[in-house]
Amino acid sequence: MANNKLSLIADLKNSFAPWRIKVRVFKFWEGIDPKTGGPSGLDYIFMDEQGSRIHGKVLKFNRERFVHKLEEGKIYILSKISVCHAEQMYRPTRREYMVFLNASTVVQEINEINGFPKYSFDFVKLNTLAEHKDNVFLNDIIGIFLDSSDVKIVKDNKIIREIFIQDDTTANVRVVLWGDLANNFVKPTNLSDKPIFILSSTSADFYRVTQRYSVSSRESSNYYFDLDIPEVRFLKNSQIEVGESSGGIDWTTNNRKTITAMLDDYKPNSPEVFYTCTARYSNFEGKYTYPACAKCTRKVVRTGGTLKCPRCTTPQSITQAIVSKISIHDISGTCIVSLFGNKAAEMLSIDLEELLEYEQLGVNLGDIFEQARGTDYIFEVKMSTYQDNMSLAINRTKVIHSIPDDDGPLDNEANNDDPPSFGMVSIKQEKDDDELQSNPQAYDDDDGNKHKVIHDIQDDDENKTDIAPSFRMVTIK
Template sequence: MIEGRQLLKELYNDKQDWQIHVRLTRMWDAVNIKANNEIISLDVIQLDEEGEHIQASIKKKFTHQFRALLEEGHVYVIKNFIVVDSKDVYRVVSNKYMINFHETTYVKEKMNGSDEIRQHRFELMPFSILDGRGNNMYLTDVIGQITAISAIEEIQAKGNKLAEKINQDNFLHISERVILIITSTAVKKYLGNLSLSSTNATKFYRNLGIPKVLDFKKSVANAKEILQSIELPRKSLAADSELVEKNKRTVRLVLDFIKESEQKYRWYYFSCNNCRKKCDHLSPYYWCPTCEKKVNFPLKRYRLQVEVEDYTGSTTFAIF
């Protein structure tokens, strides 16, 4: 305990008259994609001066009360909240507890002393161990250098905001190494390959000036060249042998995937607008085998395909 307040490591789930001073490092809406993206809760990550962090959740019925009071990056005094056990799956941070706000929770921005709490904390996992995190008890933060990136398409699916943000930042025209931290991803297998899918909680941070990023830049100083400006057309790249030969060193995995997917799988599919699962094309209509009904207006779903690497190796990620 410090001056009448508690550190996050001191919290337990047997009382609620707590007081903490924390920085809000991330904030997102948890939504139900099967119910037209209806908001379930407003969730945040809180970080204290000792570097401990915890997830906090604000139920839908209280979001109007707290949303205007909270902003990413700011430091707050928070009192009178409930501490509960963390969820069994999709934990954003490795803390056995999480916080629930309720209608009498007190929140006030702290204007002095905010420098003692750092801006970020990530739980970065090397690619070499991702295959063992497929049960998704925890969501996964990764760091890597982007060495190739495919074209961006308009997306009508979860992850849309992330893909739009990546498109707006225009990675293909950056003249320096792009070191990307991607947070809160779900580890999955896609077409037999390891992939990361974005979630409601996913954020990405480009070339942060923090020690972990600076150390990582040093570790890949002799790795592949800086990302080049390469446009991947919609048509099959296998037909353009000159383009393949010219760019094979920088986009080999991306090209290989596009060639295979054009021939076998296509790089998009039509999904049910209710459950978002793949539909079967039973001309002249689409059928959802999950919902067992006809789909009048199926949605196209696309992937953002990127190849990234760290000191343990390289892999290809699909971000939906």
């Protein structure tokens, strides 16, 4: 007679008992075989009616049997499962054991059950990350969402996005999302609602550049916003002053160096390092373009005769991305850095679309960068090795002081604090410049005031020719 007894996750032991459990699939992910690059086995986090969680696994040779049988969020009865000791490192749950679904396992989907938990977490406080750095299991974290970065490409073309959160200990922590989590992250639109961010199955890491602990996602991680659970309601209703921690999320002081000290730190082929420095724009050193994905601006590669983005899974249109090279200087020295299009636009406080339009019209980008002259910036500089040479790229910028022109406003003019911007002026050339008088006439009026007369260019209908309009950059106060 079959044993129909249901066991709780807390009762599972490493034995030959015919285990049978009723669980919700809390998380599903599929690993990649490092040797072939293809799919390996299937991994799950199962959760029972008491909220206990356990790691479940299907080995590669059983993959096809189970790949479409279990769906994240649904409830199942799993019969004839094997229970073994959990893997030694990066366990996605705190259980000592894990379960294997094998060729004998029977999967039975059941209807939703009222009161069966949908979520379960083992949260750690953000000010205790140092205590959890060497845990064999992964941790869940929760905090008030403060800010997030754009997607970044790091070593080995891996994708990350930085999230910054704060919990009731007032500790501010950097959270790093990797891969699909980084790509698919949706930033909250209204921070005044105090969005509460949760990331499950994380590891604690010590970041040597900032000398602080951060949190990283793993394959088994999921992120959530504003779940209906007690911990979220507590933070929502708390009177915590957001950002009051002295740690903050201010990147502008991280690994601060002078330019010369930064260059002296370079070691060929060492891992990329981020520095910050206070410097000014010196000169425009040139630019180049490359074919890029219109969605993520990553360089496209030729595959099977067509250009494709190596990051985006769906076809995207191809555009031309701009990389500008500029020199910057401080009191110690000078260096040349690269700025990708969006970083250049950020530095110049203009839209990327506007910068691309100038490029398409043939405007000299050096003219546009002139508006940065005389401004003190804090730059975050990424140092790496590219083709056996040192590579420096601007990652972030912040204006700290803008120096006005030497010729200030006249006494009878209003002082306009707005920085100069660039506008496009269409000019129709109808006579050569050398036809104009180089020295305009001057005369005094009856009141003794001096005036200058510039000869107007008159239309000559008989000799008029159609000349295409050209564009000139003018500085507009």
